[in-house]
Amino acid sequence: MTTYVFGFVEPGAALPPLLRRVPGPGVDAVVGEPAAGDAREALLRHGEVLQRLLASTAVVPARFGSAVTDDAALERLMTERAAGLRAALGRVRGRVELAVRAAWASSPPPRAEPAPTSGREWLLRKAADAEAARRLRSRVDSPLTELAADGRWASPSAPGGPATAAYLVDSVDVEAFTARARQLAADPELVLTCTGPWPPYSFVDLADVDLVDEEAAR
Amino acid sequence: MTADLRADVTLVDLLDRLLGGGVVIAGEVTLGLVDIDLVRVSLRLLVSSVETLESS
Numbered sequence: 001m002t003t004y005v006f007g008f009v010e011p012g013a014a015l016p017p018l019l020r021r022v023p024g025p026g027v028d029a030v031v032g033e034p035a036a037g038d039a040r041e042a043l044l045r046h047g048e049v050l051q052r053l054l055a056s057t058a059v060v061p062a063r064f065g066s067a068v069t070d071d072a073a074l075e076r077l078m079t080e081r082a083a084g085l086r087a088a089l090g091r092v093r094g095r096v097e098l099a100v101r102a103a104w105a106s107s108p109p110p111r112a113e114p115a116p117t118s119g120r121e122w123l124l125r126k127a128a129d130a131e132a133a134r135r136l137r138s139r140v141d142s143p144l145t146e147l148a149a150d151g152r153w154a155s156p157s158a159p160g161g162p163a164t165a166a167y168l169v170d171s172v173d174v175e176a177f178t179a180r181a182r183q184l185a186a187d188p189e190l191v192l193t194c195t196g197p198w199p200p201y202s203f204v205d206l207a208d209v210d211l212v213d214e215e216a217a218r
Numbered sequence: 219m220t221a222d223l224r225a226d227v228t229l230v231d232l233l234d235r236l237l238g239g240g241v242v243i244a245g246e247v248t249l250g251l252v253d254i255d256l257v258r259v260s261l262r263l264l265v266s267s268v269e270t271l272e273s274s
Contacts, residue, residue, distance in 0.1 A: 005243060007240070007241075008241070043233075043236055046236060047232055047235075047236055060240075060241060061235075061239060061240035061241065062240050062241050062243060063239070063240035063241060063242050063243065064236045064237060064240065066240070066241070066242070066243040067243075068243060077243070088241070097235075099231040099234075099235075101227065101231075164234070193227045195227065195228045195231045196231075198231070198232075198235055199235075201235035201236075201238075201239025201240050202235065202239050204239070204240060204241050
């Protein structure tokens with residue numbers, strides 16, 4: 001019987017129904033049965049549990065699909081990585097994640113432009129794409145970062161596509177942050193959406209808290 | 219932006235997070251990700267708890 005892990009929370013935090021805690025040093029793991037049914041049910045449940053935990057406690061989400069051999073294996077992991085887990089929880093305490101997607105409204109859809117006919121044209125277009133991505137970051141990322149404790153910005157993976165960003169925002173600053181995002185969304189030169197508050201999925205320092213269940217890994 | 223489109227944006231953000239975020243527990247059992255199209259439908263229930271700002 002494996003133990004399915006949803007995430008890690010403050011010791012003694014209130015849990016939604018049907019979940020159990022596995023206490024560790026300074027942090028509790030939230031575990032339960034993986035949802036019966038298909039991947040869709042499991043995804044739904046994982047996201048819903050974390051969203052509910054976020055309402056009442058600091059929470060470090062586990063990656064969807066994380067399970068360990070049994071409670072004892074989880075206790076060993078948490079003891080070995082206690083400092084990293086506590087640090088991860090401390091970083092996100094009192095904070096939530098907000099997600100932003102942004103693109104230039106004038107960007108042509110991918111492949112709407114004819115293919116470049118020469119190497120020179122290809123290089124010029126590549127330089128223009130890089131410049132557009134740089135300007136997008138300075139227009140959007142800079143003002144939002146001012147209101148965030150931390151941020152992750154990923155430039156468009158394809159020319160003209162949206163940049164995706166995640167921000168870790170103090171709960172007291174969420175209103176100011178979303179107000180600024182609304183201002184940016186109202187700019188006719190930009191197409192921008194902001195979603196959240198999310199549990200801090202994007203702000204787990206993997207170097208600190210990668211957990212290895214050696215029994216299962218063998 | 220229509221309500222449907224807003225829900226779609228939120229859904230994409232949710233899937234990004236569920237599938238790409240969180241502490242990695244190595245040796246993990248990864249559940250098979252079949253029927254992603256069907257996932258989109260059910261997850262609409264969940265995204266109603268999350269706010270999406272409108273873009274112009």
